[in-house]
Amino acid sequence: MLFSQAHKRDVVNTATAIRVARVNGFVVLPGPARVALLRLGKVRGTGTLLAWDDVQGFGPDAVTVATDAVIRPARDALEQRAEDGDLEILGKRVLTERGTELGAVTDVDFDPETGAVTTLITKTETLAGERLIGLGGYAVVVSG
Amino acid sequence: MSTPTPALLLRASELIGRPVVTLGGELVAEIKDIVFERTGGRIAGFTLRNPGLFSRSRKDSLPWDGVHGVGRDAVMVSDETVLLATAQLAPRKQARKSDVLEDRVLTDNGRELGRVVDVVLHGGTSLEVVGYEVEASEALGTAGRRVLIPLPDTVAVSGENLIVPAAATEFVSEDLAGFGAAVDAFRARLREGTG
Numbered sequence: 001m002l003f004s005q006a007h008k009r010d011v012v013n014t015a016t017a018i019r020v021a022r023v024n025g026f027v028v029l030p031g032p033a034r035v036a037l038l039r040l041g042k043v044r045g046t047g048t049l050l051a052w053d054d055v056q057g058f059g060p061d062a063v064t065v066a067t068d069a070v071i072r073p074a075r076d077a078l079e080q081r082a083e084d085g086d087l088e089i090l091g092k093r094v095l096t097e098r099g100t101e102l103g104a105v106t107d108v109d110f111d112p113e114t115g116a117v118t119t120l121i122t123k124t125e126t127l128a129g130e131r132l133i134g135l136g137g138y139a140v141v142v143s144g
Numbered sequence: 145m146s147t148p149t150p151a152l153l154l155r156a157s158e159l160i161g162r163p164v165v166t167l168g169g170e171l172v173a174e175i176k177d178i179v180f181e182r183t184g185g186r187i188a189g190f191t192l193r194n195p196g197l198f199s200r201s202r203k204d205s206l207p208w209d210g211v212h213g214v215g216r217d218a219v220m221v222s223d224e225t226v227l228l229a230t231a232q233l234a235p236r237k238q239a240r241k242s243d244v245l246e247d248r249v250l251t252d253n254g255r256e257l258g259r260v261v262d263v264v265l266h267g268g269t270s271l272e273v274v275g276y277e278v279e280a281s282e283a284l285g286t287a288g289r290r291v292l293i294p295l296p297d298t299v300a301v302s303g304e305n306l307i308v309p310a311a312a313t314e315f316v317s318e319d320l321a322g323f324g325a326a327v328d329a330f331r332a333r334l335r336e337g338t339g
Contacts (some may be wrong), residue, residue, distance in 0.1 A: 092169075095165060095169075095215075095218050095220070096213070096215065097167060097212060097220055098152070098213035098214070098215045098267070098268050099162075099165075099213045099214050099215025099216070099218040099219055099220045099267070100215035100216055100217055101216070101217035133167050133168075134166065134167045134168035134169040135168075135169045136165075136168045136170035136171075137170055137171065138163070138165055138169055138170055138171035139171075139218070140169055141165070141166075141167050141169045
């Protein structure tokens with residue numbers, strides 16, 4: 001599933017059947033490349049993060065959670081940067097470990113069952129997710 | 145599919161202003177200047193501009209062996225811990241004195257080929273000085289023009305003169321395209337000569 005397809009998807013509490021948020025973005029971490037957190041909008045509380053491990057199901061029509069309590073604020077500096085959007089992968093430049101730019105990330109393909117990132121897509125390149133080495137405020141770094 | 149990265153030759157001066165980025169994707173500084181070793185004509189490292197963009201680091205230089213990769217768009221380092229204070233890299237005075245720029249390039253049989261105007265590096269996941277760009281003297285038949293002269297693996301440098309084998313004149317290029325092959329051919333010739 002592509003990030004572009006999953007963007008704006010409703011997050012629904014399966015205990016109350018109420019829509020509690022919607023997906024605004026994805027926080028990708030390397031080693032191995034995976035969706036670690038979802039960034040949410042239209043939340044009721046102050047927190048906007050949802051850890052992948054707290055997702056009940058990432059379905060074609062909705063993301064489900066067992067309780068609202070799993071939607072939470074950042075717990076550390078890394079999560080704070082993620083919540084602030086500093087680590088957003090979409091639109092970020094891709095650099096190889098040899099210092100060559102491969103364009104900006106336009107979309108990401110991931111496995112909705114596991115959260116594993118399978119492919120990074122730029123305007124000119126399709127990069128295997130396993131090539132992801134790092135993701136910071138400045139760049140996405142890939143091997144090779 | 146990604147395309148394979150070709151061997152990358154670049155002039156050291158092109159690195160000035162280039163971002164220094166960690167493998168974690170953080171911008172830590174920009175290359176400010178190149179610091180040459182006291183002997184050998186090789187590069188000791190780089191001084192940095194705006195070090196610690198995202199930290200409180202006061203370390204403002206990058207030693208040569210701290211470089212992970214060098215490409216057209218960035219100088220890559222494993223992380224910020226490879227950075228040093230400039231005084232640890234080389235005393236300022238020493239660094240300036242041992243700069244190879246403006247040095248006279250002499251062949252081992254005593255012909256002056258010109259003065260060094262830039263250093264040619266081979267980038268990728270290692271970084272090596274493979275040649276010098278010189279403003280050519282009469283000896284090269286292209287006087288006044290800038291040409292690229294390949295270097296052997298080791299070279300004698302005094303701070304005024306830089307000695308290259310006479311055979312280097314047969315492998316001179318006018319641009320970086322093709323210079324990599326010239327360096328390889330030149331070094332192969334030297335190995336044959338000594339082997």
